[in-house]
Amino acid sequence: MVRFNSRWLALEGHEFPAFQARIERDRVVRYLDFLGQQDAEVRQESACDDIGPALPTFPFSLEMEAGVVAAVAALLEIEASRLLHAEQSFTYHRPLRCGDLVTVMSWLRDVTWKPERRVCFFVKESHFRVDGRLTVSSRSVYAIRTAGEDT
Template identity: 30%
Template sequence: MIDRSHIGREFGAHTADIEKGRLRFFAKATGETNPIYFDEEAAKAAGLPTLPAPPTFLFSMDMEVPDPFEILSVMDVDLGKILHGTQEFNYFKDVYAGDRISFKSEITDIFDKKGGALEFIVKKTEATNQHGDLVAEMTRTIVVRNG
């Protein structure tokens, strides 16, 4: 069983610069076809200041840390036993190329089902921009298969 004392544990904040090339690459990789994600002139014609971040892009930026699985190693969870459970996003402000986004994460819950055969780790991440504005909250649930 995962030690429930990890609930409330915070993980070191990190910052990522949002670059045009990364936005275009992510949009292409996720099958986006709207030109506002590729062409800066199309974005400006749509009333945007520059290329916007596609949906779910911030999740990939949150993973760009030296050890993206630190939360699991701290809890002594075997990577071979995990599954991606859920991913939720709440957006408050748009993110654009040129923004600098800071990420701060916390374990908000750990619970089990099926008599402990499955354990769930809930990680909440807040993303703020260079002005200190909350731009998004992301909640990820990781499933750990036991036994």
């Protein structure tokens, strides 16, 4: 089991490198197919309309592909398998559509150590921008259960 590292508390506010991802029709269609949300004919016709309501977690898949979870683990100097993805929420400010070039900026908003439970929580916030305008914001909470405090 991982030991709590007091250095983690100083990581609050850490900004991860920004990255860009283009939303492509094939990716959206595959995502809809995986979720079983639409039949093939409807999916092909409407897949690139406002995809927010149909794909609330789609932005997270962009982060996963870019290796954000691995980056969090590397920052904490632990194995990614030690991170528990505890909670996630999304707010859609504007439609997200096929063809959009999305710029993603993420940072650790909050780091909280709960010594009585030996759990450390990391709140990561991300902003997804298209043409410089905020399109989606997300909040992800990761947790690490520890063996205790570092010495």
